[in-house]
Amino acid sequence: MMRGMIATRFHRKAGFGSRLLAVGMLSAWILGLPWSGQGQQRIRTELTFPNLPDYLTLKCDFHMHTVFSDGNVWPTVRADEAWRDGLDVLAITDHIEYVPHRDDIAVKHGRAYELAKPMAEGLDLILIQGAEITRGEPPGHLNAIFLRDVPALQTEKVEDAVQAAVSQGAFVFWNHPGWKQPQQKSVWYDQQDHFYRNGWLQGIEVVNGDDYDPIAHQWCLDKQLTMMGDSDVHDPIWMNYDASRGQHRPVTLVFARERTVEGVREALFGRRTAVYWQDRLIGEAAYLRPLFEASLEYKSRRVNLAGRTRAVLQIHNRAPIDFVLEADGRASEATATASVTLAAGKTSMIEVRPAAGNRSGVREVRFPYRARNLWIAPNEGLPVELAVSIDFGVPKKAP
Ligand SMILES: [Zn+2]
């Protein structure tokens, strides 16, 4: 989005300060000097989402601004922030058409990418060249990423800008579709339909900053588009998210075959994403379920109910997000705690009791739940199972 005058004026001083800081950091980087400021320790908070059996899980933010459009930070700061936030991938997507700092900073499309690149490389981050095509509504704002020639998108007609991006092999997605719409409700206009039918529009932001868009979510499902969740940050990221209170920017999880620019691109065109927003994950069951399962570490898969009325199952959740589970049906052999929150990074205990009736031997039991904060559609939690083998003991001798 474009920030208003008040925010811009208010943050001008901070923007200048961060530029100085950034220039200092960049020169230290080039000279290979150890960074020894008096600021905060440089600490990265890892986002501990596991890889899937077939894919690497890459943590990405594909929408952010710098002073080269209407942002208030120098490009290198974006790389440093991404590193601190545990990301693998970032795309700088300055507006093409909206450059309010033009009296102070020369309009140079693509320059932010060049400036941030050495720092991103030094931090082992994947930096993707992008731009935001910024027009009235419709079509609204579109991000094009994996660009090679950003100035080529400076065209009079939006159609030509999108075509210029597509001809470079770019991945084009629709940003914050509800913005400036009546009641913030997203509308699918002819213009979007035209882009979509040409195969130019590949994804939509289901999450932009603090906003989740259920209409966009449903469109992605119905129209087979890629779900994106991005910060669209303009100020220093800490101004929007207080890490000390557990807040984090929205992250697009990309399930890639390799940790490269081409790997990210292939996964985005293949629609293999999920969105990590606040305390929720949004995506298709095909990715959320293996992500959920790979996050769990059972202390033991075996529960002993031989001659007992209860036993406990211990499950460690290595993901950085709680899983809020609610029983959804029941198993015939045993019952388990109906409401369970598998806390992020912790081990939780689930009580298991035998169901009525005599049982013996070892049986595989699957307890059905809904993960309430893993959304496979608007307001629809992911069905999951906790699978254990229960030892019911030796059969009782007939009298
Ligand atoms: Zn925008």
Ligand SMILES: [Zn+2]
């Ligand atoms: Zn903006």
